[in-house]
Amino acid sequence: MKKYLIAAPILFCSMISFHANAQVKFPAFSAEAHRGGRGLMPENTIEAMLHAMTIKGITTLEMDTHITSDNKVVVTHDDYLSPAFMLTPDGKEIPKTDAKKYPIFGMTYKEVKSFDLGSKYFELFPQQKKIKTHIPLLADLIDAVQKDIKKTGNKQFFYNIETKCDVKGDGVTNPEPEIFVKLLMDVIIKKKITPYVVIQSFDKRTIQIINKKYPDVKTSFLVANKKTYDENIADLGYKPFILSPVWQMVNEELIAKAHADGVKIIPWTANTLTDIQKLKALKVDGIISDYPDILSQAK
Numbered sequence: 001m002k003k004y005l006i007a008a009p010i011l012f013c014s015m016i017s018f019h020a021n022a023q024v025k026f027p028a029f030s031a032e033a034h035r036g037g038r039g040l041m042p043e044n045t046i047e048a049m050l051h052a053m054t055i056k057g058i059t060t061l062e063m064d065t066h067i068t069s070d071n072k073v074v075v076t077h078d079d080y081l082s083p084a085f086m087l088t089p090d091g092k093e094i095p096k097t098d099a100k101k102y103p104i105f106g107m108t109y110k111e112v113k114s115f116d117l118g119s120k121y122f123e124l125f126p127q128q129k130k131i132k133t134h135i136p137l138l139a140d141l142i143d144a145v146q147k148d149i150k151k152t153g154n155k156q157f158f159y160n161i162e163t164k165c166d167v168k169g170d171g172v173t174n175p176e177p178e179i180f181v182k183l184l185m186d187v188i189i190k191k192k193i194t195p196y197v198v199i200q201s202f203d204k205r206t207i208q209i210i211n212k213k214y215p216d217v218k219t220s221f222l223v224a225n226k227k228t229y230d231e232n233i234a235d236l237g238y239k240p241f242i243l244s245p246v247w248q249m250v251n252e253e254l255i256a257k258a259h260a261d262g263v264k265i266i267p268w269t270a271n272t273l274t275d276i277q278k279l280k281a282l283k284v285d286g287i288i289s290d291y292p293d294i295l296s297q298a299k
Helices: 002-023 046-052 109-113 138-152 177-190 204-213 229-236 252-260 273-281 292-297
Strands: 030-033 060-067 073-075 158-163 197-201 218-223 242-245 286-289
Touching: 030 046, 030 158, 030 292, 046 060, 046 138, 060 138, 060 177, 073 138, 073 177, 138 158, 138 177, 158 177, 177 204, 197 204, 197 242, 204 218, 204 229, 218 229, 229 242, 229 252, 273 286, 273 292, 286 292
Parallel strands: 030 060, 030 286, 060 158, 158 197, 197 218, 218 242
Antiparallel strands: 060 073
16 A cells, blocks of 8 residues: 555656647747857857747757766867967967867866866857857856746747767767766756756757657757658658758758658757848758847748
């Protein structure tokens, strides 16, 4: 009898959780700030995410994740600390000859955090605001976003989180995909944001694992190739929540086939008003852009 009395609340809680997840609606149009909107702010930083959240119409914060040598999930794109936009702890430039001197996977988070991410002028994005900041832990970024939502009474933003890994990088620039997924999902589950998360990747292995082990988690397959819609889906082995092609791949046929399968199309990275408007005219389900301000202007 005691077993039933104990199990019933657990089952009831599980049902509440299930129904709560089912009630979460993905945006009708997912307007996504690429790396937090790196055209405006230092990429993949807490400051970038908070700034993107102030731009009308933005629904989703897009970001990249890596794993450090001490198994911390950090928000950053490149396998190595980039000479293009990072400075050493003592404020010096990283020589281009040292482009592979600082692998994220080969450094502790304490070491990674000591480098300056936002002070150096980045010629690819001349409008980018310059601030001294650092590569954040995913956990800290989530805390900052959720705290801001609570403070401002803003809507709940979605998180589009990429796993930065590939087969050649296994054991070199990233852990094995099973380990990567476990570390990432541990953070997401602990922070209780699972219903608002999409996991995306070019590495089909990680989202295949997500699809199998965490079937309630939305996944997105990133592609940049000459394959057809059917070929990319066959390669992945299941129909993801989203197919996310480079924006130049998008056409009416691709969208029609995806929508017939119940798959959303959210292309990356369209950065001009003209290109964004063309994509919206094709009825894409969202757009990832370095310039969330331009994305918000498009009709």
